[in-house]
Amino acid sequence: MLLEAVLLTVITASTPLLLAASGELVAERAGVLNLGVEGMMIVGAACGFAGAFLSGSILLGALCGILGGAALAAVFALLTLGLAANQVASGLALTILGVGVSGLIGAGFVGQKIAGAPHLYIPFVTDIPFMGRVIFGQDGFVYVSITLIAGIWWFLYRTRAGLVLRAVGDNHASAHALGYPVLRIRALAVLFGGACAGLGGAYLPLAYTPFWVSGMTAGRGWIALALVVFASWLPGRLALGAYLFGAVTILQLHAQGAGLGVPSQLMTALPYLATIVVLVAISWARGRAGSPAPASLGLAFVPDR
Amino acid sequence: MDEAPTGEPPAPLLEAIEISKAFGDFLANDRISLAIRPREIHALLGENGAGKSTLVKIFYGLLQPSAGELRYQGRPIELRNPAQARALGIGMVFQHFSLFEQLTVAENVALGLDRATPLAGLPERVAEVSRAYGLALEPHRAVWRLSVGERQRIEIVRCLLQDPKLLILDEPTSVLTPPEVEQLFRTLRVLREEGRAILYISHKLDEVRALCDTATILRAGKVVATCDPRAESAQSLARMMVGGEVGAVRADSARTGGAPRLAVRGLTLAPDDPHGVRLDDIHLEVAGGEIVGIAGVAGNGQDELFGALSGERHARRADAIRIDGRDAGLLSITERRRLGAAFVPDERLGHATAPRFSLSENALISGHAASDMVRRGFIDRARMLAWVDRISEAYDVRKSRRDPEAFSLSGGNLQKYVVGREILREPGLLVVSQPTWGVDAGAAAAIRQALIDLARRGAAILVISQDLDELFEIADRLVVISGGRLSAPRLKRHADRSEIGLLMAGVGMRPRREGAHAARA
Numbered sequence: 001m002l003l004e005a006v007l008l009t010v011i012t013a014s015t016p017l018l019l020a021a022s023g024e025l026v027a028e029r030a031g032v033l034n035l036g037v038e039g040m041m042i043v044g045a046a047c048g049f050a051g052a053f054l055s056g057s058i059l060l061g062a063l064c065g066i067l068g069g070a071a072l073a074a075v076f077a078l079l080t081l082g083l084a085a086n087q088v089a090s091g092l093a094l095t096i097l098g099v100g101v102s103g104l105i106g107a108g109f110v111g112q113k114i115a116g117a118p119h120l121y122i123p124f125v126t127d128i129p130f131m132g133r134v135i136f137g138q139d140g141f142v143y144v145s146i147t148l149i150a151g152i153w154w155f156l157y158r159t160r161a162g163l164v165l166r167a168v169g170d171n172h173a174s175a176h177a178l179g180y181p182v183l184r185i186r187a188l189a190v191l192f193g194g195a196c197a198g199l200g201g202a203y204l205p206l207a208y209t210p211f212w213v214s215g216m217t218a219g220r221g222w223i224a225l226a227l228v229v230f231a232s233w234l235p236g237r238l239a240l241g242a243y244l245f246g247a248v249t250i251l252q253l254h255a256q257g258a259g260l261g262v263p264s265q266l267m268t269a270l271p272y273l274a275t276i277v278v279l280v281a282i283s284w285a286r287g288r289a290g291s292p293a294p295a296s297l298g299l300a301f302v303p304d305r
Numbered sequence: 306m307d308e309a310p311t312g313e314p315p316a317p318l319l320e321a322i323e324i325s326k327a328f329g330d331f332l333a334n335d336r337i338s339l340a341i342r343p344r345e346i347h348a349l350l351g352e353n354g355a356g357k358s359t360l361v362k363i364f365y366g367l368l369q370p371s372a373g374e375l376r377y378q379g380r381p382i383e384l385r386n387p388a389q390a391r392a393l394g395i396g397m398v399f400q401h402f403s404l405f406e407q408l409t410v411a412e413n414v415a416l417g418l419d420r421a422t423p424l425a426g427l428p429e430r431v432a433e434v435s436r437a438y439g440l441a442l443e444p445h446r447a448v449w450r451l452s453v454g455e456r457q458r459i460e461i462v463r464c465l466l467q468d469p470k471l472l473i474l475d476e477p478t479s480v481l482t483p484p485e486v487e488q489l490f491r492t493l494r495v496l497r498e499e500g501r502a503i504l505y506i507s508h509k510l511d512e513v514r515a516l517c518d519t520a521t522i523l524r525a526g527k528v529v530a531t532c533d534p535r536a537e538s539a540q541s542l543a544r545m546m547v548g549g550e551v552g553a554v555r556a557d558s559a560r561t562g563g564a565p566r567l568a569v570r571g572l573t574l575a576p577d578d579p580h581g582v583r584l585d586d587i588h589l590e591v592a593g594g595e596i597v598g599i600a601g602v603a604g605n606g607q608d609e610l611f612g613a614l615s616g617e618r619h620a621r622r623a624d625a626i627r628i629d630g631r632d633a634g635l636l637s638i639t640e641r642r643r644l645g646a647a648f649v650p651d652e653r654l655g656h657a658t659a660p661r662f663s664l665s666e667n668a669l670i671s672g673h674a675a676s677d678m679v680r681r682g683f684i685d686r687a688r689m690l691a692w693v694d695r696i697s698e699a700y701d702v703r704k705s706r707r708d709p710e711a712f713s714l715s716g717g718n719l720q721k722y723v724v725g726r727e728i729l730r731e732p733g734l735l736v737v738s739q740p741t742w743g744v745d746a747g748a749a750a751a752i753r754q755a756l757i758d759l760a761r762r763g764a765a766i767l768v769i770s771q772d773l774d775e776l777f778e779i780a781d782r783l784v785v786i787s788g789g790r791l792s793a794p795r796l797k798r799h800a801d802r803s804e805i806g807l808l809m810a811g812v813g814m815r816p817r818r819e820g821a822h823a824a825r826a
Contacts, residue, residue: 160415160424167405167416174403177367178417179388295406 006250007134011142012208014246016041016200016217018145020224021231021238022152023196028228029156030189031169031296035091036076038221039098040194041201044069046102048202049109049212058117061206062141062199068105069198070191072098077190081183084300095221102214109212116210117141139207141199146239148196153235165189169294172301182301197221223272230279233293241279248274315342316379318502319364319395319471324373326359333359335526336373341471346493346503348513348534350546351523352745354715357506360523361473364504365397366390391419396464397473398457404448410459411444417463434462438492453603454485461492472496473504478512482602483773483806490516508546509774510539524548547746565590566734566765567646568627572620572634574613582606582789584613589784589791591734591765596756597794598780599769602809606789607769608651611738614767615648616641628734642671647732649724651739651769653716657723660712664704665689667711668696668726692729700725701751717748724752728759735759738769753779773805787811 020041027034034040047068052061076094079085117139120126126137156162165185168175172182200220205212223245231237248271256267317340326334334356341347351357362368364375366384375382377393384390387397404413411428418427428444435442440458448456457477464472474493478486493503493516507513513520513534520534522545530545572587584606591597601607612618613626620626620634627633628644638648650656658667669678669689678689693708700721704714711719720741727735740756741749757779760766769786770776776783783800785792785808792808 163408163412163415163424167408167412170405170407171403174405175416177387177399177403179366179386179391180416 004131004134006254008138010243010247010250011134011138012246013249014243015142015145016203016208016220017224017227017245018149018239018242019141019200019203020197020221021200021227021242022145022149022235023193023200024224024228025231025233025235025238026152026156026165026196027186027189027193028297029169029233029294030165030186031172031294031299031301032080032186032190032193033087033091033298034073034076034080034094034190034193035088035225036072036094036098036221037193037197037224038217038219039095040069040072040197041098041217041221041224042102042215043072043098043105044198044201045204045216046105046109046201046212047198049112049114049205050105052114052206053109053112053212058114058206061114062202065198065202065206066195067198069201070195072101073190073194073197076194077187080300081187081190084302087298087300099215106212106214110214111211113211114206117207141203141207144199149235149239156235166294169296172296172299176301176303182303186301197224200224227275227279230276230283232279232283237279237282241275244278245271245275315344317341317376318343318378320376321360321364322374322376324360324363324370324375326356326363326368327371332526334363334370337523337526337528339521339528339531341502341504342519343470343502344497344500345519346497346505346517348517348520349504349506349523350508350510350513350520350534350542352508352546354525354745355523355546356526357523358475361397361475361504361506364390364471364473365395388419391467391469394468394470395473396467396469396471397475398460398464398477399475404456404459406449407447409445409447410442410451413448413459414444414463414466418466430466431462434465438462438465438495439488440492454481457481457489465496469501471502471504473506475506476508477505478507478509482809483802484810486512510534510542510546513542514539522546543746563593563763564630565627566593566629567591567614567736567767569614570625570627571622572613572625574609574618574620576609577618582609584609585789587791589767589794591767593733593763593765594760595781596760596766596768596779597782597784598776598797599767599784599786599791600773600776600805600809601769601771601786603771605787605809607738607771607786609789610786611648611650611736611769614736615646615650645733647727647730647735649727649735649737649740651742653719653723654712658711658719661710663708663710664696664714664722665693665708668692671726696722696725696729699729700755717744720744721748721752724755728755731762732759732764734765734767736767736769739771740768741770741772741775749775773802773809777802785809 020037024034024037044065048061048065051064052058055061072094076090079090080087119137119139122136126132156166164175164180168180168182168185176182201217204216209216227238227241227245231241252267252270256264319341321337321339323336323338324334325332325336337360349357349360359368363370366387366389369385375384382393405416411431414431415424415427431442431444435458440462442455442458442462448459477489481489497503505513505517514537517534520532520542521528522530522542524546534542567590569587569589572584574584576583582605587610599607599610613620616636616638623632623634625634628641628646631644633641633644654660659670662670669684678685678692690708696702697704702718702722702725704718714722724737724740737756740752744752753775756766756768768776768780777797780797782794782796783805784794785805787809788811
């Protein structure tokens with residue numbers, strides 16, 4: 001049953017990345033580069049743990065995580081959209097702010113534990129040998145993350161609102177000229193990105209390792225950011241990249257455990273290398289016809305008066 | 306309105322009454338009044354900066370007037386945004402297209418329609434409208450693959466799907482080949498027969514006289530005349546537009562016959578970005594004393610050719626480009642300047658000048674290879690300023706201070722400075738791209754005259770331009786570039802406009818090797 005155990009951990013390791021990266025993908029498709037994903041995740045993690053610890057409910061904890069991430073994103077939206085501040089500088093500042101705020105929120109909870117999110121159990125189905133627990137025995141967050149990325153694909157390519165969002169990211173001046181509310185659409189996309197990052201952060205203390213330590217996101221926000229770029233802003237490739245990263249992370253842990261004679265630093269770097277190599281290879285092979293990077297990405301929009 | 310049965314004109318569809326628009330202290334529109342009637346193609350004529358674009362943005366709800374009133378079908382209206390204008394039946398085709406590169410034709414059209422329009426079946430309706438009005442389009446292609454002409458058709462189809470009563474076109478022909486212009490005019494005349502009003506913004510007088518029923522002429526933000534352009538001559542319209550006589554360019558016949566000062570032989574160069582054009586076996590000679598014009602629609606290899614000639618990119622062989630008999634294909638820009646060549650790219654700000662640098666600093670960065678403004682590594686400020694003064698005096702560059710930053714000059718004045726900077730060095734070869742693009746008529750005439758005078762002093766001049774009228778005015782020989790290939794040169798006095806137009810559209814060129822995308826006629 002080693003393979004089953006590995007697959008289970010691969011999926012749980014990938015889920016926080018997938019959640020946070022999904023939100024960032026939507027924000028970047030609308031043309032906003034929010035480098036504060038790490039900050040929003042860690043605030044989501046702190047709020048999520050505090051909520052769950054005080055209320056005793058994982059669901060309420062997740063909600064607190066979402067709200068925490070969105071609240072930090074609202075600060076970013078105010079700065080970059082309302083005041084047209086530089087997105088790169090604001091995003092970096094947001095991460096520093098988020099790390100500080102999370103330490104403050106989590107100060108009273110250090111070393112506390114909660115009961116983690118329960119795993120789904122459907123009689124008989126979950127008992128199917130081998131794949132049963134992998135497919136039907138995960139915690140609720142996993143199913144939410146899969147539904148989320150599928151929903152984002154459907155939204156972007158099958159609805160008018162998604163088309164407008166892509167248009168705003170491609171050419172904000174034209175979208176404005178056609179009468180679309182560029183700043184409002186971007187604000188909503190940023191808030192959605194913050195909510196997703198918050199949920200991804202909350203996953204860590206609520207399901208992955210059910211206790212609070214400060215700084216427990218450990219750079220996952222930066223990986224989520226990189227995944228969006230290497231996935232060429234496409235939802236399908238994003239899911240692939242997130243699971244690939246999770247898989248190599250877990251496999252190299254097992255490899256280290258098995259005592260291979262490879263320096264551990266090199267093994268720890270492996271997930272990053274593997275993900276970058278695979279996703280770059282895909283975009284190079286398929287994307288030579290033109291880069292799908294949103295053309296207005298990172299540019300401030302100030303309408304004429 | 307020659308087909309109206311009585312002399313009584315129909316009631317105005319859109320009326321502007323004393324419209325003013327101020328940006329800070331600058332009055333872009335000053336009490337403008339005009340009336341656009343159904344079944345009329347109404348020209349809005351004026352030079353760059355006369356206030357045409359500001360006015361139509363007000364008509365389309367993109368800007369709100371500072372004072373004055375708009376009436377639509379007799380009722381006062383206030384347009385707060387373009388959606389409101391579209392709901393009233395006002396459609397607009399922009400000069401700089403408001404298209405989304407990564408989206409398909411049908412998606413682009415969908416974005417311009419009201420929220421209630423169903424997305425399903427839209428590609429079919431796009432195809433239907435494009436057939437009905439002779440505007441060839443494929444709904445599922447991504448926009449970045451399309452030619453400029455096709456992009457404009459998307460904008461027009463997008464407007465037509467909303468069945469507009471008034472269609473505003475901002476300088477629609479500036480990017481089209483002559484056959485595409487003909488097709489556009491046919492479409493516009495059909496639209497007029499359907500009873501729609503068209504507001505046609507242009508500074509091309511011949512077009513306005515051929516197409517329009519009424520013309521309102523703007524100068525410096527004010528209406529200076531409203532007339533029937535068919536009853537006016539191009540000269541009288543130009544006088545009203547410019548507010549004075551435009552000096553005709555004096556061009557005597559060329560004295561050629563010397564050895565070629567620029568010789569390009571078998572220049573082939575792959576593009577360095579995926580959207581670029583491949584230069585394919587270019588052959589070209591320019592002799593001292595003559596001006597050779599390269600005509601073509603934007604995006605057919607002009608930028609790549611300029612880059613290869615100026616040395617921004619190296620050729621593959623040293624002898625592919627020869628300047629005054631010396632192999633120059635592998636030389637840098639500075640080394641080519643030392644051979645006596647000078648280059649004026651088409652982007653004034655950012656390419657020909659550094660916007661935030663002063664004029665004197667801009668003189669230094671292009672002139673240091675061939676002038677004495679630097680001594681032992683130190684800048685000689687006095688000489689630098691004297692050089693700016695010389696250029697400004699010789700080419701009538703109007704500026705607020707002795708040595709302002711480049712971006713603070715108007716387009717025409719900066720262009721005179723950029724061209725003057727190169728000509729004053731008395732180059733043996735001048736390669737200039739779009740010498741008068743976006744420049745007012747007075748400055749354009751001065752620049753063209755300066756080019757002709759330089760040629761008569763023995764220099765070889767290569768002018769790359771999309772303005773066919775300009776090339777016919779100053780060039781001795783014409784060559785057409787299409788899909789990265791050059792046609793055989795034609796003497797201007799033997800050249801025929803319609804033939805040049807076909808060549809620009811890629812008809813009659815040698816078959817090309819790869820599927821570089823060119824405009825279709």
